[in-house]
Amino acid sequence: MSASKRExxxxxxxxxxxxxxxxxxxMDRIAAETGVSKTSIYKHFRTKEDLILATLRLHDEQFRNWLVRRVEVLASEPAQRLLAVFDALREWLLEPEFRGCMFVKASAEFQDRASPIHAASAEHKRLLQIYFEKLADKAGAGHPGELAAQLQLLIEGAITIAHLHDPHLAAETAGAAARVLINAALPANAVPMVAED
Amino acid sequence: MSASKRExxxxxxxxxxxxxxxxxxxMDRIAAETGVSKTSIYKHFRTKEDLILATLRLHDEQFRNWLVRRVEVLASEPAQRLLAVFDALREWLLEPEFRGCMFVKASAEFQDRASPIHAASAEHKRLLQIYFEKLADKAGAGHPGELAAQLQLLIEGAITIAHLHDPHLAAETAGAAARVLINAALPANAVPMVAED
DNA sequence: ACGGTGATTGACTGATCGGTACACCTTCCC
DNA sequence: GGGAAGGTGTACCGATCAGTCAATCACCGT
Incomplete structure (x- = not known):
């Protein structure tokens, strides 16, 4: 099996x-729907867990690449990029294929902290946190780690609520809350607040 | 089987x-670990799904009762009660048995929106949202629904991150962010901010 | 054209899945 | 004590689970 076939x-x-x-x-269904026989799959992945880990690694890479590039396109100023994260988030939540966060689901099904799958999910969130922290730092936040952690809570919450209720509402709410938190954390009024009517 | 046995x-x-x-x-393991034979279980619950729904209903009732009473004990002023929600949240996240939100897990495993299990999870979050909205209204928020939705994002996010990373950090971050959001949403300075470092 | 080699496969394993058939055993009224 | 009634446990159903193996296929240098 070629590398591209494997991917x-x-x-x-x-x-x-x-x-x-x-x-x-x-695994039978994976074999049936991918057109690759179970034996071939097990030639390349020792166990089902290994295959799941491979999918998580791929998704982590794809998702973070997508997010970083989307934010780069949506805004250029550091403070605006923090907000652009929530514009990108909205785009994702509104996709018709959106079904919640794959890593949250993975950690829900493999909750043992000793499980490599749980660890991979935690690592994904940690890498996102680092990215947000870098954005917050460039935006001039006094405590970039704190702001990044707060924004991540909003994002994770929005993902959960979007999956259970209305994606539109979750996206709007997260964006509004992010605006408040960012404004409170940046020294100057780097980000204009929306009118309070 | 008596009603108490069933419960x-x-x-x-x-x-x-x-x-x-x-x-x-x-179901074999449920039977083995509860000491009730599978046949008896199936006499009272038509399917496994029915049993799961019963557990979700019980947990919804227990959890919301616990939260409401805990908040009542922790604070008496309306604005303080909004914050007390996050004190109660911290207590929950720090419990050694904490394993994330049962309803989030349920909706992760039964993601079809048509599934009654998914619907029950959504209903639980909706009831929580209504409770938060009532608290926000009593606290004098201009847009109680909006504030309640924002706080719920923080809570859901904190649950997710606490499950994947550090419960302490998640609880502290959620509390700090809630303070900012509540303060921004209430007309007067009803809630004192924490010192900024 | 051919022998060899590594990838691929359909058919299989024992275990477990959700759910059920039936024999049993208590309980109660008489 | 007899018998009807209903809850309970054992043993089982076909389907599916993760994982394996001997046989077969495609392709390669010669």
Whole structure:
């Protein structure tokens, strides 16, 4: 199996797991829907857990790349980029394929902290946190780590609520709250508040 | 089976599902660990889904009762009660048995919006939102629904991050962010800010 | 054209899944 | 004591689980 074939398999497995859950999807179904026989899959991934880890690694890379590039396109000023994170978030939440955060689901199904899957999910969130902290620092926040942590709570909450209720409302609420938190954390009024009517 | 026996079964199933996940725990294990035979369980619950729904209903009731009473004890002034929600949240996140939100996990494993389990999870969050909105209204917020939605994002985010990373940090961050959001949403300075370092 | 080699496969394993058939055993009224 | 009634446990159903293996396929240098 070529490297590209392998990546294609992981990509397809990613989609299937994302739509159906990890425990609920069996390897037989992965084999059937990807067109790759189970034996071949097990040649490249020792266990189902290994395959899941590969999908998580791929998704982590794809998602963070997408986010960083989207934010770069949406804004150029550091303070505006902090807000642009929430514009990008809205775009994601409003996608019709949106089904919540894959890593949150993974950690929900593999909750043992000793599980590599749980660890991979935690690592993804940690890398995001570092990215937000860098943005907050460039924007001039007094305590960039604190602001980044606060914004991450909003983002995770918005993902959860968007999955359970209205994605529009979750995105708008997160953006409004982020505006307040960012404004409170930046020294000057670097970010204009929306009119309070 | 008496009503109390039935409730005990649901309570035990709740604990087992919470610790092990819904799909990952089989009915055989529920029977073995509760000491009630599978046949008896199926006499009272038509399907596994029915049993899960019963555990979710029980947990919804227990959790919201706990939260409301805890907030009543922790604070008496309306504005302080909004903050007390985050004190209660901290207590929960720091419990050694804390494993994330049961409803978030349920909706992660049963993501089809048509699933009654997904609906029950959404309903739980909706009831919480209504409670927060009532608190925000009594505290004098100009747009209580908006403030309540923002606070709920913080809470959901804190639950997620506490499960993946440090519960202490998640609780502290949520409390600090809530303070900022509440202060910005209330007309007077009803809630004193913490010192800025 | 051919022998060899590594990738691929369909068919299989024992275990477990959600759910059920039936025999049993208590309980109660008489 | 007899018998009806209903709750309970054992043993089982077909389906599916993660994972394996002997046989087969495609491709390569010669």
């Amino acid at each position: 294609e398999l992981v990509q397809n497995a990613l989609t299937i797991f994302y739509e159906g859950g990890f425990n609920a999807i069996g | 005990e079964l649901v309570q035990n199933a709740l604990t087992i599902f919470y610790e092990g996940g819904f799909n990952a725990i089989g």
